Amino acid sequence: MSPHPGRDGDLQRDVESPPEEDDDPDTDAYLAAWDEASLEAAMILVDALQGETGKPPPQPDLAEAAQAVRAGVASGIWPFDHIARANAWTDEPLPEDDGETVLWTAGSLLIMEEDPGLETDEASLVLTLEFGDWVGAVLGLVRAGPGADASPAKLVDHIDICPEVEGGVDDADRPLVEAAFGVVAPSWEAAGVIDANRRLTPLGAWILPRMLTLAWGVDFDAA
DSSP states (O other), X not given: OOSOHHHHSSOOOOOXXXXXXXXXXXXXXXXXXXXXXXXXXXXXXXXXXXXXXXXXXXXXXXXXXXXXXXXXXXXXXXXXXXXXXXXXXXXXXXXXXXXXXXXXXXXXXXXXXXXXXXXXXXXXXXXTOOHHHHHHHHHHHHHHOTTOXXXXXXXXXXXXXXXXXXXXXXXXXXXXXXXXXXXXXXXXXXXXXXXXXXXXXXXXXXXXXHHHHHHTTOOTTTO
16 A cells, blocks of 8 residues: 555545444444554654654753643643644643643644634645655655755655655645645644744654654554
8 A cells, every 4th residue: 555545545634533433334444444554654654764763852842842832722822722622632731741742732733633623724724635745744854854944845845755655746736735734834833843934943853753653543662
């Protein structure tokens, strides 16, 4: 199976859960296919970044980012209001662990535990991002290293040249994928993944692969 199952295969990347119907064979088949594709995408990421597994997060960057997230969620200002809703932090306390706090913040619009309250068109854009989009963008950024351009256009460039992803982004799809990463960018900045100039931070290089594998049910450092 291609790591880009939505574009090259039959499975569309969809972060919303399908209907919960215990006896529905279509739902069961969807869940099984999604689980298989997400596991494959996670392991492709882990295999490609074996030298990064087990590395501790940069400090004091992690502690400072987690503190900023907690203050932002407490303030209720944008984009922390969307992040809190997506992670169900409006009803529950934030994680005590700094690493969990920044990982869930960075991945809030990928994991979407709850409705983040985005505009309909913004939510639809995020749902267009497929496994291969996430894998290609993150691998390209991490390989480029801290200070690398993390603008939406550059992320699509990374997808196109990623050797682990079969097929690139069609010219017709490029504006859509760029716009989708533009919606994600504020949560990445809130987590300390990118700076105000949309450049990858040292903390971001640590967060991004762990964010993806967290969303896909794999522990990056234990895999």
